[in-house]
Amino acid sequence: MQIDVCFTPDDYLASSASVVVVIDVLRATTSIATAFANGCRKLVPAATVAEAVALKQDRFPDALLAGERKGLIIPGFQLGNSPFEYVRNIVDGKTIIMTTTNGTRALNFARNAAAVFTAGFVNATAVCECLANMGRDVVFLCAGTEGRFSIEDVLCAGLLVRCCGLSATLSDKALAARAMYEGVRSELLETVMASSHGRYLREIGFADDVAFCLRHDIFAVVPQYCDGIITIA
Amino acid sequence: MQIDVCFTPDDYLASSASVVVVIDVLRATTSIATAFANGCRKLVPAATVAEAVALKQDRFPDALLAGERKGLIIPGFQLGNSPFEYVRNIVDGKTIIMTTTNGTRALNFARNAAAVFTAGFVNATAVCECLANMGRDVVFLCAGTEGRFSIEDVLCAGLLVRCCGLSATLSDKALAARAMYEGVRSELLETVMASSHGRYLREIGFADDVAFCLRHDIFAVVPQYCDGIITIA
Numbered sequence: 001m002q003i004d005v006c007f008t009p010d011d012y013l014a015s016s017a018s019v020v021v022v023i024d025v026l027r028a029t030t031s032i033a034t035a036f037a038n039g040c041r042k043l044v045p046a047a048t049v050a051e052a053v054a055l056k057q058d059r060f061p062d063a064l065l066a067g068e069r070k071g072l073i074i075p076g077f078q079l080g081n082s083p084f085e086y087v088r089n090i091v092d093g094k095t096i097i098m099t100t101t102n103g104t105r106a107l108n109f110a111r112n113a114a115a116v117f118t119a120g121f122v123n124a125t126a127v128c129e130c131l132a133n134m135g136r137d138v139v140f141l142c143a144g145t146e147g148r149f150s151i152e153d154v155l156c157a158g159l160l161v162r163c164c165g166l167s168a169t170l171s172d173k174a175l176a177a178r179a180m181y182e183g184v185r186s187e188l189l190e191t192v193m194a195s196s197h198g199r200y201l202r203e204i205g206f207a208d209d210v211a212f213c214l215r216h217d218i219f220a221v222v223p224q225y226c227d228g229i230i231t232i233a
Numbered sequence: 234m235q236i237d238v239c240f241t242p243d244d245y246l247a248s249s250a251s252v253v254v255v256i257d258v259l260r261a262t263t264s265i266a267t268a269f270a271n272g273c274r275k276l277v278p279a280a281t282v283a284e285a286v287a288l289k290q291d292r293f294p295d296a297l298l299a300g301e302r303k304g305l306i307i308p309g310f311q312l313g314n315s316p317f318e319y320v321r322n323i324v325d326g327k328t329i330i331m332t333t334t335n336g337t338r339a340l341n342f343a344r345n346a347a348a349v350f351t352a353g354f355v356n357a358t359a360v361c362e363c364l365a366n367m368g369r370d371v372v373f374l375c376a377g378t379e380g381r382f383s384i385e386d387v388l389c390a391g392l393l394v395r396c397c398g399l400s401a402t403l404s405d406k407a408l409a410a411r412a413m414y415e416g417v418r419s420e421l422l423e424t425v426m427a428s429s430h431g432r433y434l435r436e437i438g439f440a441d442d443v444a445f446c447l448r449h450d451i452f453a454v455v456p457q458y459c460d461g462i463i464t465i466a
Contacts, residue, residue, distance in 0.1 A: 007240070007382075149240075151405040155412075172384040172429050176413050179384075179424065183416030191412065196405045 002137040002186055003165050005157045005173040008144040009109045015126070020110040020167065022128060022225070024143035025152040026197050027081045027206075028103025029212040029223075030120040031066075034083040036232055037093050037123075038221040039092030043230040045107050046099040049074055056131065060095050067099035071204050074099070083122075085098050101215045102150075106143035113139075116225040117233065119154050120213060122124040128163040130233060139165070151195045152213070155181050159216075177183050234372040238390045238406040242342045252369050253343040254350045254360060254393065255458070257376035258275055258385040259430050260314045260439075261336025263353040263446040264299075269465050270356075272325030276463040277321050278340050282412040288330050297324070300332035304437050307332070314440050318356075321391040327336040335383075339406075340458055341377035346372075349458040350466065351448060356388055359453040361396040366440055371397070374411070384428045386444070388414050388421065392449075421447050422427040 003039050006012040012020075023029055032043055046052035049067070058065050073080030075138035079090070081100055098104070102120075110116045115134070119127040131138055140160055158172060158181025161174045170178070184191040189211060190218035192198045223233035239245040245253075256262055265276055277293060279285035282300070289296050299312035312323070314333055331337070336351075343349045348367070352360040362369055369455030373393055376387035391414025394407045403411070417424040420445060424429045431443050457466035 149406050149409070151409045154409060170427075173382050175424060175428060176382070176384045176387060178413075179388075179416035180409050180412040181416065183412035183414065191408060195404075195408060212442075 001135055001168040002171070003161055003168045003174045004171040005140045005154065005161065005174060005177045006144065007142050007149050007154055008147055009141065010105045010147060012139065012141050019112055019131065019138045020113040020138050020141060021119050021131070021133060021138060022103065022106045022110055023119050023140060023153045023156050024100070024103035024106060025120050025213050026201060027083060027209055027213055028098070028100040028143065029118040030191045031081055031083045031086050031124050032118050032125040032223050032230060033120055033221055035086040035091050035096055036221040036223055038086055038088040040094055040096055043096045043098055043223070044228065045094055045104045045230065046097055047104055047108060052099045055097050059103065061096040063097045064091070066096050068164055069101065070145050071087045071201060071206065073121045076114070082206060084126045084209065084213055102143040102145055108177060112139055118223045118225065119156065119160060120153050121159065121216050122164060122213070123217070123219045123221055124156065124159050126222050128160055130145070131164050142220050145197050152192045152197060155184065157191070158182045160181070234368055234379065234401040235404070236394055236401045236407045237404040238373045238375065238387065238394065238410045240375055240382050240387055241380055242339045242407060242421055243380060245342050245372065245374050248283060251346055252348045252364065252367060252371045253346040254352050254364070254371060254373050255336065255339045255343055255376060256352050256373060256386045256389050257326055257333070257336035257339060258389050258446050259331040259383070259434060260316060260442055260446055261331070261376065262351040263355050264314055264316045264319050265351050265463060266353055266356040266452045266454055268319040268329055269454040269456055270326050271319055271321040272327055273319070273327055276329045276456070277461065278337045278394055278463065280337055280341060282332055285330045285332045285427050290377050294326050294328045295331060296328040299329050304434060304439065315439060317442065317444055327392065335376040339374055343374055351456045351458065351463065353391065354392065354449050355446070356394050356450070356452045356454055357396060358450045359455050361393055363455045364397050378430050383430050385425045385430060388425070390415065391415070419463065
């Protein structure tokens with residue numbers, strides 16, 4: 001088993017042989033895990049607002065529209081990108097169409113991989129157990145922020161490497177991500193609060209979201225992206 | 234004072250405003266520091282073997298030719314890229330023309346910056362003291378290996394951030410490099426020996442070089458690259 005980490009989507013060279021885990025801690029893959037933990041049936045990523053609206057009109061008329069631009073809910077949509085919005089009485093049994101700036105783009109990069117999962121701190125161990133059972137080469141694909149390196153995603157990749165890399169061969173970036181996580185695991189919240197994306201979310205009023213997105217293993221779900229739709233693996 | 238880290242030369246967008254520190258731990262910037270600590274007067278980086286030979290013929294007839302391809306000394310050259318070759322009785326008072334795969338390329342990327350220095354673990358504190366005295370924004374530019382991320386360069390950048398970043402504003406990559414260094418500082422040798430470039434150098438017989446390149450602060454020199462020539466700052 002070989003483990004690699006892509007720090008940004010541009011780092012990723014499509015490989016049909018690999019299992020890909022997409023990580024967008026702030027906040028898409030955290031909200032996705034939260035949605036499934038609260039009963040969401042399927043989640044359809046969309047690249048643009050127009051695509052999301054068209055998907056609802058043409059294929060999923062009962063779906064909730066969700067997503068953000070610049071961190072804020074899209075006008076006319078039912079849900080933004082805060083995990084606190086994805087509560088059971090809203091998402092249980094529902095289909096959600098979601099368009100976000102970074103997470104959706106990263107999923108699109110990975111779409112031709114043999115298997116694609118999504119992970120955050122909130123469901124890290126569940127994803128690692130799934131990967132260990134598969135025993136295949138894995139790439140952790142960090143969504144980043146508008147194509148740029150985002151430390152919170154790489155820290156989560158580092159936790160995942162640590163969690164499932166015991167007997168694996170690690171690339172330099174996998175070694176680096178694990179080292180990075182080890183270096184700040186006792187001050188994870190302070191580090192991410194001081195990061196570029198953390199500071200921005202605090203500025204627009206989402207400091208509580210940052211703290212929530214760093215909670216470990218509060219959900220046991222493993223969202224899997226297949227043929228354009230995310231369901232529970 | 235703002236600090237950024239570029240994980241590879243391609244990460245670097247030329248900025249005339251910035252001070253750039255080029256890092257190629259294995260082994261160019263370690264050998265450069267060693268050469269100056271042992272009396273080398275000037276060192277001229279060359280992009281290609283042909284350019285190195287032409288520089289000697291046209292401008293520096295007394296210079297030593299130095300460098301590597303795939304880690305091995307270039308046929309007909311006096312010096313390879315091992316710091317153990319740059320001893321006083323060979324380099325004292327001399328001009329060296331050096332062409333290496335990664336370090337030279339990174340220096341070329343940085344050539345238009347306001348000031349360019351080279352650093353490794355061996356001269357980290359001396360470089361940090363110089364940067365602190367300047368008090369300007371700094372970019373640590375990791376040479377990588379053939380354009381790819383190389384953990385040893387980023388770990389050295391992390392040490393440099395830790396050393397001079399106390400009152401600075403850190404980018405996400407600077408935060409990440411520092412976290413990475415903190416995460417493995419007690420097992421630095423094992424980590425770099427397990428890295429891609431570390432493994433390669435061991436395979437071709439340079440394990441002792443890897444250990445030497447990770448020694449902290451054995452030299453107090455600050456090599457500065459200006460108008461195509463490196464001298465002591």
